Amino acid sequence: MKEIIAIIRPECAEPTKDGLEAIGVKGVTFISVTGRGRQRGTIRAPDPEGTLRREIGVHIMHHRGLIDNPEDPKYHEPVEKEIELGFLPKKMFMIAADDTEVPAIVSTIIKLNRSEHQGDGRIFVCPMNDAVRIRTGERGSKALL
Amino acid sequence: MRRGMFVKLIRAIIRPETTLRVIEALERNGIYAMTRLNVAGRGKEMGITQGTVRYSEIPKEMLMIVLPDDAVSKAVKVIETTARTGTRKFPAAGNIGDGKIFVTDVDESHTIRTGEKMQETRPV
Numbered sequence: 001m002k003e004i005i006a007i008i009r010p011e012c013a014e015p016t017k018d019g020l021e022a023i024g025v026k027g028v029t030f031i032s033v034t035g036r037g038r039q040r041g042t043i044r045a046p047d048p049e050g051t052l053r054r055e056i057g058v059h060i061m062h063h064r065g066l067i068d069n070p071e072d073p074k075y076h077e078p079v080e081k082e083i084e085l086g087f088l089p090k091k092m093f094m095i096a097a098d099d100t101e102v103p104a105i106v107s108t109i110i111k112l113n114r115s116e117h118q119g120d121g122r123i124f125v126c127p128m129n130d131a132v133r134i135r136t137g138e139r140g141s142k143a144l145l
Numbered sequence: 146m147r148r149g150m151f152v153k154l155i156r157a158i159i160r161p162e163t164t165l166r167v168i169e170a171l172e173r174n175g176i177y178a179m180t181r182l183n184v185a186g187r188g189k190e191m192g193i194t195q196g197t198v199r200y201s202e203i204p205k206e207m208l209m210i211v212l213p214d215d216a217v218s219k220a221v222k223v224i225e226t227t228a229r230t231g232t233r234k235f236p237a238a239g240n241i242g243d244g245k246i247f248v249t250d251v252d253e254s255h256t257i258r259t260g261e262k263m264q265e266t267r268p269v
Contacts, residue, residue: 002252033209034181035181036179087181092180092182109257120256120258121257124253126250
């Protein structure tokens with residue numbers, strides 16, 4: 001048995017839930033977490049397509065006092081500068097699965113979350129020694145079904 | 146991270162008020178990537194008893210850090226020393242409720258952006 005810990009973008013959580021359901025993964029634990037990677041939550045703003053900016057626009061406005069509406073007297077052109085955002089909101093999925101199911105689950109999560117931008121997240125597969133279904137006391141992989 | 150390197154997951158459950166201090170200390174040691182989550186828990190003291198009232202769930206913060214094997218002992222040391230709250234007489238001393246650090250194995254690590262897989266080559 002393995003424990004799969006996936007840390008993904010919060011907006012990708014719903015499609016990922018549906019995708020996991022489609023491959024027959026029923027039991028998943030979701031936790032709202034904050035986190036950052038090697039880039040320390042740093043982004044370069046504005047990015048050419050504005051995709052990153054939209055996703056975490058709230059944070060940029062919060063940190064830089066930027067306002068999107070040019071009519072606003074407080075508006076000023078965004079500066080090309082690295083902004084350290086610190087910890088960004090993420091969703092953590094914890095899935096207990098049999099060894100044979102692990103590759104399918106991992107590839108589904110990767111397929112549904114990959115935008116090729118920094119901050120897509122990580123998946124860790126950790127060993128798990130035992131599982132118990134509390135209702136019946138079943139142990140091992142029987143408890144996962 | 147190199148391919149085939151042993152990787153460990155550190156879960157540190159610490160006081161919420163020491164979290165920033167710990168993160169800054171880890172930054173100074175070159176550790177930036179981590180996940181933070183708010184948890185509640187208790188230790189062997191069964192929470193806090195104040196008069197007749199028992200608080201069985203005390204708010205804590207959990208840091209999850211995945212590191213190569215050789216960096217783990219240093220990171221644990223850093224967390225351990227900075228998460229101690231100390232007493233007036235002994236600033237480096239620990240108190241009840243300062244937290245715990247757990248280190249567990251990680252078999253595989255995937256980066257979603259690149260789809261890159263890092264599998265551990267563990268001797269059986």
